[in-house]
Amino acid sequence: MRSEKRGASGSRRDSLRLPRRCSRSAASGGSRVLSSDARSPVRVALAAHGEHGATDIRLLSVTSPYGATADAAASWLRVAALLVSGELRFCNWSSIPLRRRNKELLDDIVEERGAFELPCFTRATTIRLSLGFLGLSLRPPGVFAELRKLLVDHVQFHGECTLDDTMMPFLEVLQVYCARGLSSLTLRLKHLIWMDLFHMRGLRRLNAEAPRLKKLAVVDCFRSSFSQDGACIVAEDLEALWWQDWYCPSLVNFNKIPRLQQLIVSPFYGEWCNIYNPTCDGLLKLLPRIHCLQMFIPIKPVSAASSFGSSTAYSSKIKLQMETQC
Template structure:
């Protein structure tokens, strides 16, 4: 084993000019797991079965007193007077606990108990536990770690993160969750079936049949502030009694419910955030939560009734919950009372007869379900009218966001752009395209004919890799004279922003049209996709047709913000 030992000076690195060099030290003989003087030897056997290769006290078998010289871990250092040293072993326990938490692996943190007697319980000072178990029927390693931490812990657990790579049984999950419930004063996160890719789990939302994996009853966490459960389609039910008095955020994903779920102020009196993502079996959801600030319901298959009285809700997203034909036949209705709502993202089917919103005078942003300007499938003719009905519900919105899909292979499909007949009175329009390499200029101009008073236009180009170029006379480029459009007057338009710009000629053609019809543009911002190599020269090209008073900014988005 390579360690650092002092050379020059007085032999311990404290002499004038003391320094350290690396030498090879024979590996120590395997040591047994330390005896547990407090009765939690079993936990250490499970968490730290492998002997450590480093003895922090350097006592080589001597009785450990926790005050060894520590040169094996930290070399001698020099201060302004030439003397002094920094020893990891000399740090206070709370600082050591912070260091161990950064390992994000409680098993590794527990192994430090073999370094010295002083380190025996340091891992139990760590306020965040990160645990794995691999056997579906056996979560004893998690229970043992929680029990051992509870014996000597100076601080409560403010984060518990448990991962099961395979499909844990309800009994195995419940056994450690019951132990954790009184210990957690912060966050609980549980990820079941972690080895299954995300897209495969998502496919199970809409698969028939699905394997029955049993149900888990969640105990009452009286002090937890956040609970995030990714259950891999284990069943879930709430306790029949008890109050989640400190809970502020609840996230449930890949969960299987059994009929109804009710969340109200008697159970979760201070809940501020709720997410239910990719769930099955939830037919009826009732919410009476006066402190709820945001809510996200996405891919909740089989939801037939939603009744939410959430007077302080400000952000609401509903996506892919009400699209199946089964729901349209059996639905019982949706009623949402949210007078303080500011952002509504309704990316779903909408019918004003069955879906009721309260008055929302503070509504600022509206996002609507995907729109198909060209279509060949029957579902497109169903979704487009739904989108149009929702737009007509609101007379005035500050910002409108629309996701527009253009199919990869259009053939001779007729345009469906006329499916949108009116837009609200808006100031900001954000169009995000999934165009698969097709032209989208005609679709943009059609939308602009219904909102000529906007001041800000944002166009998000395709984030994904282009498909094959569309054939000549493709439907996406109709009408063919859109590049010569002189009928639109955008006098209020001041800023145009284009994202994921790829340098295609049709993208530049759209910019030329916008500059021509909007004489008041003062700023053009282009963020290029990383596949566009000539982005640094693009600014000069745009300035060649933009007005002199228009500011042109061109940049390239970092790879982390783009997809191929």
């Protein structure tokens, strides 16, 4: 664990390095950092900080290489919520390669690792959670009054989630990567300007009211659901849309997006083109007054050994441009 704190004058900065304390798990044969009881080293260190009057931790970074339990994480997060006034970072299962963690997203059966409720960080400005598919609930009592950025990845949700201005009144950036179990996401955030939703397996419904949203990316979220309830997005200031997912006009409603300048869609050429072309065509119709369209077609390397010895034709791109007058 690493923390930085600032005194009352704002000029002094101290650092704390916490030695690893690992407890063996007889069942799994592995080791864990952060014990599940009140003697958790992170909890003890944070409590000591509080006792010495260090109530303004500007950066708290906690890494658990071999996996903290949900109870262990919850125990120190409750203490940290009273102390952090800047950025919180928590990385669980950091020793597991990213490729392996991403593969777990696609598994039909996933090990149940427990769940915890994120306590209310009233003074934190940024929260970054990489949870190793621990379960997370975002329904704490209280207000994240200073929170500007919420970034979560490799997380297990359970059912529905709602984020609104009563909980996070000044949230500007929301990013969720590699999530399971979130069937419905509802957002009512008037200050949100940037939202990324990537690889959210099982998402069926998305309702978002974000009048100041400038950038939206939805990638591989609805494709994994056999049934979809659809999406309704109200974002009249939207300028950049990356929609690499299923799109059906009867199920996905973007309301009005008169300021849209950039549109990125699923590949429409080559392998699987017949599947993605309807999505691409439907999204292009969101821009009936488009006057300039650029399409880049990647060409894979082709071996020419059979006809021209052992030479290889390197990949290239063809750029097609269409211009029309309104």
